[in-house]
Amino acid sequence: MGPVVFLFIGFLLLVAGAVLVLATHRMRRVCSWLSFSFVLPAAGCFLYLAIRVFTQGSIAMPAPLLVLPGIGASLTVSIDPLSALLLLIVAIISTCTTLFSVKYTLRYQGESLLRYYPFLLLLFASIVGVVCTRDMLFFIAFWEIMTLTSYALVVFERGNTVGLKAGFTYFLVTHIATACLIIAAIMLYIRTPAPHSFAFESLSASLGTLVAAHPGLAHLILALFFIGFITKAGVLPFGFWLPDTYPAAPSGASAAFAGTMTKLGVYGVVRVFCEILPISHHSYVWGQVIAAMGALSIFVGTLSALVQDDSKRLMSFHVIGQIGYMLLGIGLGVFLLPINPPLATIALISGVFHLLNHTMYKSCLFLNAGSILYRTGTRDLNKVGGLLRIMPFTGATAIIASLSIAGLPPFSGFSSKLLIFEASIIGGAGSPLFIVLGLVAIFISAVTLASFLKFLNTAFFGKLYAEGGIGDPKDVPLSMKIPQGVLAFLCILFGVVPLLPIRMIHSAISSILPANYSPGAGSLFGTSMPGFSLDQGQGVFGTWNPLWALIAIAILFAFGFLISRAGVARKREAETWYGGRDHEVEHVRYPSHSFYIPFKQLFSFTLGNTKFEGMYPKSFGLPKLAVPGGLKAVLDIDRWLYYPFVSGFMRLSRRFSRFHVGIPQVYVLWIIMGVIACIIVLFLLPAN
Amino acid sequence: MRFVIGISILNLFVALVLSPLFEGLARKLKALVHSRIGPPVIQPYYDLLKLAGKEDLQPKDMPFARFLPGICFVTVAVAALFVPMGTGRAPLGTAGDSMFFVYIVTLVAVSMIMTAAASENPFAYIGASREVMLQLTVEPVMVIALVTAALNARSFGFGDMVDWYYFSGPSISMIIATISVFLALQAQVGKLPFDMAEAETEIAGGLFIEQSGPKYALLRWTMMAKQVIFASLFVQVFIPWPRTGNLAWDVPIHLAKVLVLVAIISVIDSVNPRLRIDQAVRYYLILVFFSLAGIAFAVIGA
Numbered sequence: 001m002g003p004v005v006f007l008f009i010g011f012l013l014l015v016a017g018a019v020l021v022l023a024t025h026r027m028r029r030v031c032s033w034l035s036f037s038f039v040l041p042a043a044g045c046f047l048y049l050a051i052r053v054f055t056q057g058s059i060a061m062p063a064p065l066l067v068l069p070g071i072g073a074s075l076t077v078s079i080d081p082l083s084a085l086l087l088l089i090v091a092i093i094s095t096c097t098t099l100f101s102v103k104y105t106l107r108y109q110g111e112s113l114l115r116y117y118p119f120l121l122l123l124f125a126s127i128v129g130v131v132c133t134r135d136m137l138f139f140i141a142f143w144e145i146m147t148l149t150s151y152a153l154v155v156f157e158r159g160n161t162v163g164l165k166a167g168f169t170y171f172l173v174t175h176i177a178t179a180c181l182i183i184a185a186i187m188l189y190i191r192t193p194a195p196h197s198f199a200f201e202s203l204s205a206s207l208g209t210l211v212a213a214h215p216g217l218a219h220l221i222l223a224l225f226f227i228g229f230i231t232k233a234g235v236l237p238f239g240f241w242l243p244d245t246y247p248a249a250p251s252g253a254s255a256a257f258a259g260t261m262t263k264l265g266v267y268g269v270v271r272v273f274c275e276i277l278p279i280s281h282h283s284y285v286w287g288q289v290i291a292a293m294g295a296l297s298i299f300v301g302t303l304s305a306l307v308q309d310d311s312k313r314l315m316s317f318h319v320i321g322q323i324g325y326m327l328l329g330i331g332l333g334v335f336l337l338p339i340n341p342p343l344a345t346i347a348l349i350s351g352v353f354h355l356l357n358h359t360m361y362k363s364c365l366f367l368n369a370g371s372i373l374y375r376t377g378t379r380d381l382n383k384v385g386g387l388l389r390i391m392p393f394t395g396a397t398a399i400i401a402s403l404s405i406a407g408l409p410p411f412s413g414f415s416s417k418l419l420i421f422e423a424s425i426i427g428g429a430g431s432p433l434f435i436v437l438g439l440v441a442i443f444i445s446a447v448t449l450a451s452f453l454k455f456l457n458t459a460f461f462g463k464l465y466a467e468g469g470i471g472d473p474k475d476v477p478l479s480m481k482i483p484q485g486v487l488a489f490l491c492i493l494f495g496v497v498p499l500l501p502i503r504m505i506h507s508a509i510s511s512i513l514p515a516n517y518s519p520g521a522g523s524l525f526g527t528s529m530p531g532f533s534l535d536q537g538q539g540v541f542g543t544w545n546p547l548w549a550l551i552a553i554a555i556l557f558a559f560g561f562l563i564s565r566a567g568v569a570r571k572r573e574a575e576t577w578y579g580g581r582d583h584e585v586e587h588v589r590y591p592s593h594s595f596y597i598p599f600k601q602l603f604s605f606t607l608g609n610t611k612f613e614g615m616y617p618k619s620f621g622l623p624k625l626a627v628p629g630g631l632k633a634v635l636d637i638d639r640w641l642y643y644p645f646v647s648g649f650m651r652l653s654r655r656f657s658r659f660h661v662g663i664p665q666v667y668v669l670w671i672i673m674g675v676i677a678c679i680i681v682l683f684l685l686p687a688n
Numbered sequence: 689m690r691f692v693i694g695i696s697i698l699n700l701f702v703a704l705v706l707s708p709l710f711e712g713l714a715r716k717l718k719a720l721v722h723s724r725i726g727p728p729v730i731q732p733y734y735d736l737l738k739l740a741g742k743e744d745l746q747p748k749d750m751p752f753a754r755f756l757p758g759i760c761f762v763t764v765a766v767a768a769l770f771v772p773m774g775t776g777r778a779p780l781g782t783a784g785d786s787m788f789f790v791y792i793v794t795l796v797a798v799s800m801i802m803t804a805a806a807s808e809n810p811f812a813y814i815g816a817s818r819e820v821m822l823q824l825t826v827e828p829v830m831v832i833a834l835v836t837a838a839l840n841a842r843s844f845g846f847g848d849m850v851d852w853y854y855f856s857g858p859s860i861s862m863i864i865a866t867i868s869v870f871l872a873l874q875a876q877v878g879k880l881p882f883d884m885a886e887a888e889t890e891i892a893g894g895l896f897i898e899q900s901g902p903k904y905a906l907l908r909w910t911m912m913a914k915q916v917i918f919a920s921l922f923v924q925v926f927i928p929w930p931r932t933g934n935l936a937w938d939v940p941i942h943l944a945k946v947l948v949l950v951a952i953i954s955v956i957d958s959v960n961p962r963l964r965i966d967q968a969v970r971y972y973l974i975l976v977f978f979s980l981a982g983i984a985f986a987v988i989g990a
Contacts, residue, residue, distance in 0.1 A: 386808065392751045399752075399802075408795050409788060418787055422844055425835055429842070432987045439835065439983070443828045443976075449794065450820045453801055457816060461750075461805035531783065541843040548783035549766060549792075552696075556765045560758045564902040567740030574745045576808050576898060590813035598966035599821045602973070 003052055004059050004077060007132060010045035013038050014125035018118040028113055032102040035117040039098040039124070046091040046128065053084035054504050058511065064135075072189075072197040073137035081508035085352070086131040086260075086267055089359050092490070093259035094124045096483035100367050101252035103477045104374055108157070108250065116156055120253060123149040127260050131267065136185045137198040140178065143264075147174045147232075150261055153253040154245050163248030170245045177231035177238070184224035187217075200276060208278040215282070222286055225272045233265025233323050236297045242320055243304075247312035247379065251370025254312060258319050259363035263355050266326050273330070274348065275512040279337045287335025288433060291424075294327030295437040302444045303603050304616035306451045309381045309592045311369040314455060315362065317616075318405065321444065322358045326351045328441055329420040332427050332434055337513075342536040343427050345509060345518035346525075350419030352505045357404065357412040357494055364401040364487035368394055371476045371484070372459055376466040381455065381592035385585075386464035391475045395460040397488035402456055404491040406449035410546045412491045415498035415532075417445060422534060422542040450596060458592040463576075465585045496546045497530045696769055696779040698939065702920070703768035707912040708732035710919075710947065714954035721958040732912065736905045744901035753806035757903040759799040760910045767792045768913065770846070773920045774942030775935060776854075776928070777847045785844035786834045789921075790827065793876075796910065797823050800895055803907070807898030815894020818965045819885035822875055825972035829872040832979040833865035837925060839986040846925060854928040860990045864982035866926040871975055873922060875968065877915040879953055881960040882968055890962075919949045 017038025024031040053059055058081065064074035079087065098120065105113055126149060129142035151174075155167035189196055191206045210218040227238060234242035246254045273286055301320030308314040329351025336344035369379065371394045376384050388395035404411035407418075424438030475481065494501050506521040518524075519537070526533035531545030578588055603615055610617045633639065659670070712729040719726025728734075747753055769780045770789045784792070801819055804812035838844045840861065841852035853862060875882035886894045899907055923945040932938055963971070 388751060388806075389749050396752070403798070406798075407791065408798065409784075409791050414791060418791075421787060422785075425838060425844075426842070429839060429987070432984075435835070435839070435983060435987065439828070439832060439980075442831050442835075446794070446824050446827045449798065450824050453798065453805075453816070453820055456802070457805040457813065461802065461808070462813070463808045533782070539843065540845070541838075542785050542787070543782060543845065544785070544788055545783035548780050549788075552766050552769055552780065553762055556762045557758065560761045560765070560906065563740070563761075564758060564906060567737070567742075567902055567905075569741055569744045569901045571744045571746060573748050575748060588808075588810055590810050590817075594813075595817050596821055598969055599824060601966075602969065 002059065003049060004061050004079070006045040006049050007077065007079065007128070010042040010049075011125055011128055013042040013045070014121045014128070017042075018121040018125070021117045021121070022114060028106070031113045031117060032105060035121060036098045036102055039094050039121065042124075043091040043095045046087040049079060050084040050088040050091065053079050053081055054507065068137075071137070072192075072195055073135055074197075074199070075138050076134045076199065077132050078134045079132055080511045081504065082267070082270065082352075082512055083131045085356065085504060085508050086263070087128065089263065089356065090124055090127055090131075090260055092486070093256055093359060093363055096363065096367070096486055097252040097256040097259070100255070100370065100480050100483040101250065102479050104252055104370055104480060105250065107374060111156060111158065115152065116250065116253075119149040119152040120256065123153065123256065123261070127264060130264055134200045135198050136189070136200065136203055140181055140185060143181065144178055146261060146264070147171075147178060150249075150253075150257060153249045153257075155248075156250055156253070157248070160248060162244070166241070166244035166248045169241045173231060173238075173241045177228045180224040180231075181228035184221045184228065187221050187224075200271075204276045204278065207276055208280075211278065211280050211282050218282060219285075222272070222277065222282065226269070226286070226289070229265045229268035229272070230293065230327070231265070233262055233269075233327075234297075234320050235265075235293055235323055235327060236300050236320060239297070239320055239323075243313055243316040246316040246319065246366075247310065251312070251366055251373060254315075255363040255366035255370070258315070258366055259359045262319055262323060263359060266323065266330070266351075266355055269327070270330060270348070270352065271512070273334045274337070274509075279514070279517075281338070283334050283337045284339070287331050287333070287337070288431075289331070290334060291328050291331025291434065291437055294324040294329075294331055295440045297321060297324030298328065298444045299324075299440055300615045302447050302451065304613070306447055306454075306596065307600050307604070307613045307616075311372060311379045311381055311455065311459065312366065313379075314381075314451065315365050315369060318365075318448065318451070319362060321448065322354070322362065322405065325417065325420055325441060326354045326358070328424065328437055329354060329416075332420075332424050335431070335434075336427055339430070340427070340536065341517055342519050342524060343423060345506070345513070346419065346534060346536065347423040347427060348509045349502060349505045349524075350416055350423050352509065353419060353498075353501060354413075354416035356501055356505070357416050357491070360487050360490040360494065361401040361404040361411075361413060364397055364484055364491065365405065367480070367484050367487070368398040368401065371480060374476055374480070375472070376470055377468045378466070380467075381458045383467035384459050384465060385462045385589055385591075386460070387466075388460040389464050390470065390473045391460075393475050393481050394484060397484040398460060399456060400488040400491050402452035404495065406452050407445050408449070409544075410492075410495045410549060412494035412498075414495060415502075415544060417441070418542065418544055419534070426536070426541055450599075454592060454595045458590075458595070463585050463589050465589055496550065498544070498546070499525060499529055499532050502532060692779055695773075695775050695777065698775070699768045699771070699773050699779055700765060702773050702943070703913045703916050704765060704909070706943075707916040708736060708909070710916055710950045711912045713947065714950050714957075717951055717954045718958040721955060732908075736909060739905035739908070740902050742901040742904075744903060745898075747807055747898070750806050750808075753803070754903075756799055756803040756806060757899065757906040757910075760796055760803065761906040763792055763796045763799060764910045764913045764917070767796060768917050771917055771921045772846050772850055772924045774924070774939040776850045776924070776931065776938070778845075781845055781847050786838065786846055786849065787831075787844055789846070790831055790834065793914075793917075794823065794827065796914065800907065800910070803899070803903075804895040804897075809898045811891045811894060811897045814891050815885045815887070815897070818887075819895060821965055821969055822882065822885060822972075825969050825976070826872050826875045828976050829868050829972060829979050830876070832976065832983060833869045833872075833926075836861050836865040836979075836982040836986045839983065849925050850928050853925070854931055859985070861982045861985035862926065864979065864985065866922075868975055868979035868982065869922055869926055872972070873918055873949075873953060874956060875972070876918050877953060878911060879915075879957040881956075881963045884962060884965050884968065887962060915950065915953070916946060919946045919953070923949055 060078040064076045066075040126142045126145040151171050188203045192202045231238040305317035333344045333348030404413040407413040424434045428434035510518045530547045533540045533543040604613045711732045716726045770778050772778045801816040804816045837849040841849045
């Protein structure tokens with residue numbers, strides 16, 4: 001069997017865990033720890049596999065695991081470096097989120113955990129299935145399991161009507177997206193040669209002939225794939241469901257969604273547009289579409305995040321924005337594929353690198369928001385403050401993750417954003433569209449920073465405050481600290497040693513591109529170990545080497561320390577001076593919604609009846625379907641048959657009832673008048 | 689290697705040791721505009737020395753808060769190593785390019801904002817909020833100007849930009865970028881009419897209101913160093929002439945250019961009133977669109 005057996009062990013552990021947890025009814029602690037004890041070895045298997053693939057090359061099973069001869073689908077399992085990268089992500093995120101959930105789920109006393117852990121484990125199992133199969137039918141099958149399990153997690157809290165409603169929208173929208181995938185897959189499938197097949201290779205060949213023979217149809221198929229994937233990834237405008245859905249799930253699950261599930265949409269885009277779509281004019285066109293959609297998401301998603309005061313909703317809007325960065329990098333890469341192989345490789349790597357980094361810091365931020373929720377019981381940033389005093393560890397990880405997402409050196413977001421900017425500006429020298437998109441990305445990077453400074457300044461800095469009261473004024477339990485610590489550590493690691501993940505991603509990207517297409521990592525990124533110097537074959541155009549910067553920082557920090565001590569100033573701890581008056585905390589704190597008001601007003605406007613806050617409609621209603629008036633009237637049988645008949649009959653009987661006045665004289669009068677009428681009629685009739 | 693260490697020391701000397709002198713000259717000039725005699729030129733050194741020995745008040749049980757002013761100082765010193773100062777080469781140019789410089793300078797602002805936020809004074813928060821809004825609109829101007837240069841030079845390295853501009857001479861795109869950066873300088877160094885983050889008469893020092901003793905000294909020093917660093921960036925990348933190729937001449941010429949620029953900044957500072965933050969935000973958003981024209985010209989090669 002070879003090393004691929006570890007994949008099965010890991011997968012079966014997750015499924016077995018999901019089933020066995022069902023036996024631990026009512027034993028909440030056992031249920032949690034049992035789930036974790038299944039996830040941990042499974043993650044170990046995936047981690048081993050990922051490392052093995054990166055060091056020794058792809059693993060593929062010689063024979064398919066399961067064959068459906070009737071429809072030509074076979075469950076072929078293969079782990080190339082791109083799958084391995086996703087496996088690595090799943091391994092890290094599944095361990096961290098399950099461990100975090102152990103104590104976190106104690107919050108939900110009224111809910112049965114049997115509606116949480118089994119679905120969480122199945123979610124990870126289905127994600128592993130999605131990334132390791134090379135057959136479109138099974139890909140979609142696992143995709144569907146992933147959608148259903150995530151739906152179950154979104155509607156976990158039964159009392160939360162907003163969450164239930166968001167869950168329904170999520171269910172509907174993702175199923176439309178899956179339908180797009182199925183239609184696209186079938187359209188390709190029926191054009192494969194005689195024994196039809198769903199394998200990626202044959203779909204790719206069939207798409208290749210379509211691109212040459214029927215370009216329009218090929219565009220349609222690509223559009224369906226694109227919509228199917230980016231709806232799941234949450235790219236605007238198809239990702240409108242995301243900001244309502246992610247906050248509804250428990251924080252551990254939100255972190256798992258943001259860390260793994262969202263990424264699979266991007267993974268799908270990379271698979272389809274780099275591997276299944278042969279390099280052609282279509283890549284050139286679709287690269288621009290992908291990048292433009294990415295930039296739209298960056299712009300609208302992040303500006304909307306700036307006006308949010310709900311911590312998890314704020315993070316969710318940033319998911320949309322950050323996915324935009326990945327698509328910008330990948331779109332640029334796909335666009336350049338037919339033109340400039342070195343720069344295309346750099347751009348694709350930049351997008352996937354951002355995916356990896358985003359996984360770490362966004363999951364960490366969701367866990368931070370979860371920790372705040374766990375301690376203070378609220379997600380509203382207006383109602384908390386100064387938590388760094390009681391939660392220094394959570395605060396420190398939140399600071400690291402926030403600076404990472406804002407793209408500040410030497411944290412991880414910086415390296416990938418730098419690659420995306422510089423590739424889009426240099427690539428844009430031939431196509432000005434990408435310069436504009438790159439500038440949008442740079443501007444929004446500052447908005448991201450502003451948004452997270454707001455998060456840090458309100459939740460962690462300032463005066464200690466929690467409107468609902470703080471149950472236990474200390475940091476979260478150890479089992480919640482470890483996941484945050486691990487993720488924050490990875491943010492720093494990928495920030496100071498960017499060449500390590502770049503090498504891994506380079507092998508992933510070059511494995512899905514045609515052989516000998518992309519130049520080696522050494523010629524693109526240089527060989528000086530921790531950092532990189534970008535070179536597309538015409539001289540170095542951008543550099544970032546953390547080693548020298550860190551050495552400089554270390555030396556200068558020592559220097560700064562000496563200077564601050566040189567004056568031998570006395571130190572004293574003191575309360576802040578508010579003019580000597582008695583005060584309540586509410587009077588002297590600066591709440592979240594007060595931040596950036598003039599700037600927020602610039603990006604808020606009213607269009608028709610919809611109020612836009614930060615470029616995003618405040619209340620997002622689906623457009624109501626209206627049946628045309630005429631058709632409605634025809635279909636409404638009550639209105640034109642039943643009601644007229646009934647009301648006519650009623651009128652008639654009411655008219656008759658008027659004769660019944662109940663006075664005998666009137667009845668006698670009626671009889672006499674009737675008799676006279678009869679006599680007149682008899683006289684008038686001709687006698688015969 | 690010896691060259692790198694040499695110019696690193698030169699840059700640190702200019703940015704840290706000479707920056708109070710520039711500030712002192714600027715103060716003297718400001719006094720002249722106001723028809724005052726003004727403090728002696730080396731007054732900023734006295735200020736720093738005095739502050740270094742003053743009592744240091746710290747917010748109660750706030751972890752990390754006492755390191756933050758130090759981080760401001762360190763990041764600004766690191767930023768000094770990534771700009772060229774008269775030599776045409778940034779000392780650590782092989783380790784980080786102009787985009788890295790933009791972000792390390794942002795990191796200076798971020799640590800300053802966190803310093804303010806750690807103090808739990810609402811005035812400090814107002815100052816922080818204003819500083820962020822100003823950064824949000826000024827940073828794009830800076831970036832667009834640097835991207836214009838990068839597009840022309842086909843590289844993000846400061847060394848390549850300086851060389852390209854020195855040899856190819858003025859062009860429309862670079863002139864537009866130069867004007868944009870010049871208009872953005874006043875906000876970058878926190879001078880009137882864009883000093884609303886400090887605004888002594890309005891929010892009592894804003895960002896710095898709760899700082900005292902050595903911490904305040906480090907923050908003031910950071911602001912002075914920032915002024916010299918931005919002035920150096922401007923006169924090196926956007927006005928690279930004259931250059932002799934001999935460092936013994938180039939460095940003094942560079943310092944003279946920086947001095948002239950600091951004088952101009954100081955004159956603007958002394959004759960202008962403070963704008964409101966919403967006015968400043970609008971001003972810079974318009975400037976963003978103006979600077980985009982530079983990119984358009986750079987794309988068509990003008």
